[in-house]
Amino acid sequence: MSLVETAKRIAARAAVDKHLTKKIRVLGVGSGSTIVYAFERVVELARQGLLHPNLVCVPTSFQANNLIRHAGLTCGQLNEFPKVDLCIDGADEIDPQLNCIKGGGAAHYGEKCVAVSASTFILVADYRKRSDVLGVKWTSGVPVEVIPDALEIVSLRIKNLSKDGGNNSLMKMLGVSGIGELYERDEPVVSLRMAVRKAGPVVTDNGNFVLDVDFGKIYNPRVLEVLLKQMTGVLEVGLFSNMAQEAWFGNEDGSVGIRTLKGDSTL
Numbered sequence: 001m002s003l004v005e006t007a008k009r010i011a012a013r014a015a016v017d018k019h020l021t022k023k024i025r026v027l028g029v030g031s032g033s034t035i036v037y038a039f040e041r042v043v044e045l046a047r048q049g050l051l052h053p054n055l056v057c058v059p060t061s062f063q064a065n066n067l068i069r070h071a072g073l074t075c076g077q078l079n080e081f082p083k084v085d086l087c088i089d090g091a092d093e094i095d096p097q098l099n100c101i102k103g104g105g106a107a108h109y110g111e112k113c114v115a116v117s118a119s120t121f122i123l124v125a126d127y128r129k130r131s132d133v134l135g136v137k138w139t140s141g142v143p144v145e146v147i148p149d150a151l152e153i154v155s156l157r158i159k160n161l162s163k164d165g166g167n168n169s170l171m172k173m174l175g176v177s178g179i180g181e182l183y184e185r186d187e188p189v190v191s192l193r194m195a196v197r198k199a200g201p202v203v204t205d206n207g208n209f210v211l212d213v214d215f216g217k218i219y220n221p222r223v224l225e226v227l228l229k230q231m232t233g234v235l236e237v238g239l240f241s242n243m244a245q246e247a248w249f250g251n252e253d254g255s256v257g258i259r260t261l262k263g264d265s266t267l
């Protein structure tokens with residue numbers, strides 16, 4: 001197993017061991033490759049009888065739904081279980097305030113639905129995702145899920161943010177005086193995410209498209225998230241600000257690091 005895969009696995013398993021106690025009845029299951037390792041551990045613990053006897057797993061995506069069903073665990077939807085005790089998910093980049101970029105797997109809408117419903121939201125990742133400022137480690141851009149009919153209008157509005165931003169009354173309401181307080185680039189670079197082994201764009205679990213928007217460094221993820229989210233045609237933004245309580249990182253040396261709002265430590 002490569003260094004990166006080992007790092008994902010140790011972080012994922014350690015976070016599950018710490019947080020998934022017998023008291024957790026409703027578990028949110030994230031998406032991506034790191035979550036596969038976390039879920040492997042969930043299944044091991046369930047088979048050993050160490051979890052809540054009525055554990056329900058709420059998926060964040062089609063992928064997570066498959067993981068749960070193939071393991072034979074109970075799968076529940078958010079409409080039936082809107083109060084999630086714990087959600088464990090991966091991330092593409094995480095800053096010291098535990099803001100993160102998600103959506104590398106285009107599942108950020110489902111992931112955010114579950115994360116906002118969770119009493120505890122824990123991130124698991126390898127060492128490449130630990131960052132001081134968002135936009136430096138994950139350079140593919142912030143994923144923005146867009147309703148297909150609105151693709152062009154949303155692209156244009158995002159490209160023009162820097163030009164129009166200074167006069168935006170919403171920015172004033174949010175207490176930001178200029179777009180330069182939010183991100184680095186003069187003009188965000190907007191790309192439609194293209195599929196691999198399918199002609200045309202990626203189509204999300206919800207039948208939408210994804211724009212990857214490179215803002216350069218992101219200085220104020222919270223306000224940028226709000227600004228993007230309010231654009232008509234945007235379903236969800238892959239910025240998750242002020243949501244996670246902890247991030248668990250697998251380090252290159254085989255140790256596990258824990259990032260909280262109080263700082264970084266090693267297990």
Ligand SMILES: O=C(CO)[C@H](O)[C@H](O)COP(=O)(O)O
Nearest residue numbers: 032033034090103104105107
């Ligand atoms: O947000 C996500 C999917 O939309 C993933 O959690 C994120 O992309 C991390 O994935 P991986 O664990 O494969 O690096």
